[in-house]
Structure formats: C-alpha cells, structure tokens
Amino acid sequence: MSSLTGKTALVTGSTSGIGRAVAEVLAERGAHVIVSGRDADRGARTVEALRAAGGAADFAPADLAAPGGPGSLARAALAITGQVDILVNNAGIFPFLPVADTTEEVFDSIYAVNVKAPFFLVAELAPKMAERGGGAIVNISTVVSRQAAKDVVAYASSKAALNNLTQSWTAEYAPSGIRVNTVSPGAIATEGTRDMLAVTGEDFAKTVPSRRIGTPGDIAAAVAFLVSDDADYVHGAYIAVDGGIGAF
Numbered sequence: 001m002s003s004l005t006g007k008t009a010l011v012t013g014s015t016s017g018i019g020r021a022v023a024e025v026l027a028e029r030g031a032h033v034i035v036s037g038r039d040a041d042r043g044a045r046t047v048e049a050l051r052a053a054g055g056a057a058d059f060a061p062a063d064l065a066a067p068g069g070p071g072s073l074a075r076a077a078l079a080i081t082g083q084v085d086i087l088v089n090n091a092g093i094f095p096f097l098p099v100a101d102t103t104e105e106v107f108d109s110i111y112a113v114n115v116k117a118p119f120f121l122v123a124e125l126a127p128k129m130a131e132r133g134g135g136a137i138v139n140i141s142t143v144v145s146r147q148a149a150k151d152v153v154a155y156a157s158s159k160a161a162l163n164n165l166t167q168s169w170t171a172e173y174a175p176s177g178i179r180v181n182t183v184s185p186g187a188i189a190t191e192g193t194r195d196m197l198a199v200t201g202e203d204f205a206k207t208v209p210s211r212r213i214g215t216p217g218d219i220a221a222a223v224a225f226l227v228s229d230d231a232d233y234v235h236g237a238y239i240a241v242d243g244g245i246g247a248f
C-alpha cells in the first residue's frame with residue numbers, strides 16, 4: 001500500500017477502540033497522527049505507544065460535544081504540523097435506548113458528536129486541504145445507518161445523516177481533490193462495546209455470516225486503504241466492514 005509519509009492525519013476518538021487502531025495503522029504507514037479525545041491519560045498512552053512503535057504522534061484534546069469544540073480542535077490540529085491532509089471522523093457515542101427513554105439531552109449529545117462535530121471539522125479543514133491540492137476524509141458510520149434497528153434509533157439516524165455528508169461533501173469537494181468516503185462497521189470488539197458483547201457477543205457472532213465479531217484492525221485496514229493514493233479514484237463510497245450482516 002502506498003506510503004502516508006509527509007501527511008498529517010487527525011483521527012477523532014483515537015483514545016480508544018476503532019480510532020486508536022486507525023491511528024496505529026496510519027502512523028505505521030508514515031503519517032504524523034494527531035490523536036484526539038477528551039481523556040488526556042488515554043491520549044498520552046496512545047501517543048506514547050505510537051511513538052514507541054516508531055511513529056510520529058501528538059495529542060490534541062477535544063470535547064466534540066462542547067460548543068465550539070470541533071472548530072477549536074481543527075485549529076489546534078493545524079497548529080501542530082501546519083497542515084491536516086487526512087481527517088477520520090471516528091468519535092461517536094451510541095447509547096442503547098428505546099425512543100421513549102431518549103431524552104432531549106441525550107439526543108442532542110448524539111447529534112453533536114456524531115453529526116455536528118464532523119460537519120464543523122470539515123468546514124474548517126476542507127478549505128485548507130483544497131488550498132494544498134487535496135486531502136482525504138473518512139466518516140465512520142455503522143451498519144444500522146441503513147437498516148431498521150430498534151433501541152438505537154437516535155444513533156442510527158445520526159449515522160444516516162453522516163452517510164449523507166459523505167455524499168454531499170463529495171459533490172462539494174471532489175473538484176478540489178478531496179476524497180470523502182464512509183467505512184461502516186458491524187459489531188466490533190472495543191472498549192465501547194465491551195459490556196454489551198460480554199453478554200451477547202457469542203450469540204451475536206452466530207448471526208454474523210462470517211461467524212465472528214470484528215476487530216478494530218478490520219476497520220483500520222479499510223480506512224488505511226481509503227486515505228492512501230491507492231484509492232485515488234474512490235469518492236463517495238460506502239464500504240461495509242461488517243462480516244456480512246449489512247448484506248441482508
């Protein structure tokens with residue numbers, strides 16, 4: 001796969017799970033990775049691990065649900081190496097709640113992190129990418145963004161909005177050399193799904209056509225392809241990495 005040397009990659013929500021695995025793979029491929037999240041300890045540990053493996057990394061803390069949080073993160077990231085060539089909109093929250101138990105506060109926080117933050121990160125960073133001749137953006141969605149699924153309705157609808165942003169940003173930014181794509185995970189074992197999978201994981205795996213729960217590395221491999229020059233003609237794609245559960 002082509003190298004990412006000379007590129008700077010901002011990976012939101014990279015203090016944990018899928019985002020951390022994406023950060024690891026992009027650093028291995030030569031990118032200078034900006035790790036982000038709210039938790040400074042987990043951020044420091046992630047940066048330390050990336051550097052120990054020979055990569056270049058820095059931590060930029062951010063609360064993406066806070067007013068102005070996405071814009072501040074974009075500016076902090078740009079200040080680190082002077083550029084952001086790759087943006088992975090991975091940070092996400094996914095409370096499991098029936099509709100009637102979803103408070104307005106919870107709904108607003110889901111949309112703030114999963115939709116509003118990617119929107120305003122792109123609003124800040126895409127024009128800078130365009131000035132430099134291009135860039136790559138990957139949005140991390142979910143299999144339930146395209147399926148009926150109860151108990152995650154606010155979450156599923158927020159990721160459906162994110163899917164549309166991939167398409168709409170392609171219309172707006174492809175002429176400037178910016179490629180925007182979606183990677184859509186199925187059930188992946190992370191810190192965020194640990195408790196749920198501890199209870200339901202074995203039974204759930206039997207329902208997955210490939211008969212296993214996914215790993216963060218499964219998702220990171222797809223992201224690494226999409227942000228590389230090997231994907232130079234890939235714009236606006238929705239790539240399911242879900243063991244086949246989205247195929248039905």
Ligand SMILES: NC(=O)c1ccc[n+]([C@@H]2O[C@H](COP(=O)([O-])OP(=O)(O)OC[C@H]3O[C@@H](n4cnc5c(N)ncnc54)[C@H](OP(=O)(O)O)[C@@H]3O)[C@@H](O)[C@H]2O)c1
Pocket residue numbers: 012013014015016017018019036037038039040042062063064065066090091092093094113140141142143184185186187188189190191192193
């Ligand atoms: N795991 C799955 O089965 C699965 C399936 C489909 C889609 N996805 C999607 O994949 C993405 C990552 O999921 P995951 O399982 O890796 O989750 P995770 O282990 O819970 O990690 C979530 C990450 O998002 C960050 N984050 C959460 N709220 C934030 C906020 N307000 N501001 C800044 N950062 C915030 C967290 O950082 P801090 O705690 O440091 O703030 C953490 O790094 C999410 O978008 C999720 O919807 C996951």
